[in-house]
Amino acid sequence: MQDAHVQITSQDAIETAIVSGILSARIKPGTRLSENQLATLFEVSRTRVREAMMRLETRCIVQVSPRRGWFVVEPSAEEAMAVYEARRIIEAGLLRSMRTLTDKGITALHGHLAEEKAAMAAGDRQRLTCLMGDFHIRIAELAGNPVLIEILRDLTARTILISMLYQSDFHAMQSHFGHCRIVEAMEKRDFSKAARLSIQHLDEVETGLDLTKRSDPLAELRNSLSLAPKKRPATVSGGHN
Amino acid sequence: MQDAHVQITSQDAIETAIVSGILSARIKPGTRLSENQLATLFEVSRTRVREAMMRLETRCIVQVSPRRGWFVVEPSAEEAMAVYEARRIIEAGLLRSMRTLTDKGITALHGHLAEEKAAMAAGDRQRLTCLMGDFHIRIAELAGNPVLIEILRDLTARTILISMLYQSDFHAMQSHFGHCRIVEAMEKRDFSKAARLSIQHLDEVETGLDLTKRSDPLAELRNSLSLAPKKRPATVSGGHN
DNA sequence: CTTACCTGTCTTGTATGCAAGATGCACATG
DNA sequence: CATGTGCATCTTGCATACAAGACAGGTAAG
Structure with missing residues (x-):
């Protein structure tokens, strides 16, 4: 169950690994998920990584910011x-x-x-x-x-x-x-x-949540301008532990 | 709303078109969705078609039978x-x-x-x-x-x-x-x-449904052998009407 | 006539290459 | 010092090429 770091050579290993990383709170919202890094990490080509990302996107778990990258969603x-x-x-x-x-x-x-x-x-x-x-x-x-x-x-x-x-x-x-x-x-x-x-x-x-506290203080301004969140977080490659 | 046949050059035009075709019962369950045909139909490459198919698959709307094709699901x-x-x-x-x-x-x-x-x-x-x-x-x-x-x-x-x-x-x-x-x-x-x-x-x-009646009389046998449904339906290209 | 096989054709699976946009930094300029 | 600009680099977007498997039709053997 918690062996997300085990490399299963399965069809949806990437998808499972990421979801499971989120479920155990190892992957934080806003984390950047680089196609290249995931590709080398899982020893597959970017194509398969992209497929996994698309699937996760339809599940509202990640989001793509055009030409900038894939990010774990940060729900408003x-x-x-x-x-x-x-x-x-x-x-x-x-x-x-x-x-x-x-x-x-x-x-x-x-x-x-x-x-x-x-x-x-x-x-x-x-x-x-x-x-x-x-x-x-x-x-x-x-x-x-x-x-x-x-x-x-x-x-x-x-x-x-x-x-x-x-x-x-x-x-x-x-x-x-x-x-x-x-x-x-x-x-x-x-x-x-x-x-x-x-x-x-x-x-x-x-x-128990503080829904007024935004981790991002510019949220309102950004929201009113409808801009994509701008972040420079640790990429998933750092999530070895 | 019902202009699924209008070619919107959007990101998820294919996805929308297919869903909308299903919603209006123009696309029947079991319909084969050929990547090539959709690609020429929407004037994009197979890559984008595949992306749309993957998204639809995570939404349980289509299914892929390996190396055979994509099919609109036939719920059991x-x-x-x-x-x-x-x-x-x-x-x-x-x-x-x-x-x-x-x-x-x-x-x-x-x-x-x-x-x-x-x-x-x-x-x-x-x-x-x-x-x-x-x-x-x-x-x-x-x-x-x-x-x-x-x-x-x-x-x-x-x-x-x-x-x-x-x-x-x-x-x-x-x-x-x-x-x-x-x-x-x-x-x-x-x-x-x-x-x-x-x-x-x-x-x-x-x-009002007849859940015993299978449109496919071999359903049980096939199910027990866990085979993919074998069909020769009209492909989606015929769905002009 | 039935059955097994073989081969050509068509399908998806996957990788790779290139294009285009975004970003950040160095540098010039006011 | 602040600000605008150009470039180098990195990212995803997308198309294409090729590999591998499924299928159908024909052919030959029983």
Whole structure:
């Protein structure tokens, strides 16, 4: 799962590696993704890198600035709110529509919560970020709808990017607690309550963001002139660790 | 809106044209999309065509069969059910989360219903298909969440492909009536009722499908052998009309 | 008549080359 | 010192060339 640095010679190795880097918060929003560097890194030609980038672009994970480069998206405050709203709607709807839940499913959820706890205890922040996002995907997996799973996977990636941009401090405890409460309700097969808790949980997380604080102080001016973000960040090649 | 055949020299003209062709049911599931033909048709090189195809592939609208070609997806019965389920969850959630609705919004919806009625009266089936799908997107637009709008747009395209595969006969009247009832509830700002009606509406449409009937009688065998669908359909170049 | 095979043709897969734009720096100029 | 300008370099955009596989039709053997 977390071996994004392992070189799988697969069709979408690049895509997977980048998403997985984002999911574990190793790749920050605004990171420049050079076609050449990725090509040499993955030992393929630029063609394949570009294909991966295009795919990621349609998933709203990277963006191209013409003739300047590919960048991991930096969601605006409005986008951030839209993503959270979308997640609330989808996840709550998912839970509300649940009718049954196997004991095996419950066990899986407990296993996940245990992992979260372990990561917190170990202070493994990368792993924790990944797990926190994964929790919601796990729930979607229980519902067993591949369409929604895929949608939520991408929304989760975007959520993590949003967190990296706007989250002042990471209330891991609070999030974990929220997850626990949702699982509790699910254990009782009270999916309606689980849905409500899920909305509340996402609200809390969103409230924890500082959507006024822009990492880029020129945001407003740039926005009003509709210019592309100008950055000189560390490229992905530095992301070996 | 419906000028998919107009050659816009834009970045994603090909993508737009194909999606729009699907939305109006001019392009059928299983249609082969030849890179060369599209390239000459749009007067670009195969490179750009391939880019568009890759984008459409990540949106689950086309599929590539290695060294054989690109095909418009033919959703399986399971996929079809998953798509409808996803739409129920998202659209109902969307309506339920609505708090306000401007009079302008109501007017827009009425305008849409009028268009549906006009298309039915004129017997313009292509336009009708397009409108029927668009209705749900319009609602999402009222909610104003770009993330969900985009998601629903793709799901709508897939829904139309599903219809073309499994719908025995098109109960336009019934669908239109369903839309009317949803709008009625929204007028009264009874979004909860609108949500319920929306679920019911999608249920009705799904029930109207014959998910056992495969247009391809060898489906099961092929599926169990996990072979790619083998077709000799009219390519997209024939889709002038 | 059926079946196996072989070959020409057409398709996509992938790499590479070149063009065009963006950027940053050195330098000249006010 | 501040500012404008030209160039060198790096980036992506796009087309093209070639390789490799799939398919169809014909042919020969059983």
